[in-house]
Amino acid sequence: MIPEALKTSLETRVAEAITPREAAVDVMKELQAHYGWLTDEAVVEAAGLLGLSPLQVEELATFYEMIYRRPVGRKVIHVCDSISCWCADCQGIITHLKERLGVGLGGTSADGMFTLIPCCCMGMCGDGPAMSVDGTPYGRLTPELVDEILELERQKA
Ligand code: FES
Known part of the structure; x- marks a missing residue:
């Protein structure tokens, strides 16, 4: 209510x-x-x-992919898998995120912190691969940068 x-x-x-x-x-x-x-x-x-x-x-x-019909973690990661990011190896970033978080797409990390969701183009095609964490956009991702972002977002939580 x-x-x-x-x-x-x-x-x-x-x-x-x-x-x-x-x-x-x-x-x-x-x-x-x-x-x-x-x-x-x-x-x-x-x-x-x-x-x-x-x-x-x-x-x-x-x-709408920003509306969640099942429980999500404290922060939701939307990782772009559209064409420009795909050309910039978003699959490598997605694989890295899955490994780091220990989840598949749609899953939530065991600590309840992150839910990983693929999304369509975020309008950051020139800065791909791209993702957002709770609405904060991040581009030109590398596995190392992803690790830094996850740590930063954990500290902000
Ligand atoms: S294709 Fe990924 S931001 Fe546009």
Whole structure:
């Protein structure tokens, strides 16, 4: 159950939107921030706020890679696997991340710190291979730089 203040703020956001769907991502992201991921309860709450069915919210949620329909770690790593990064050996970076974190794609490290998710182009094609950690972008990745970033992000947590 979301706090009344959050509910009121989301109702205002929906009311200001031209169509409820326009506010759907904002609503899902706010509920995700509240719960840590978009729980089944959050899907039903989002549907109520947006005037959509839970299935319609589910369809939107599964379309956006920044919306998580299952629990994630404290920080989410999105690593780009689109064409420019692929040409810059993102597969080597992905393999390194998997080894360092001890997870497959979609997995969360045993300490609960990082979830590793592949993503489409992040708009950093000239700086590939690229990834983001909790929204902070990092480019020109090497295995050594990845290790430094993981350590830095652990310290920031
Ligand atoms: S292809 Fe990776 S950032 Fe564009």
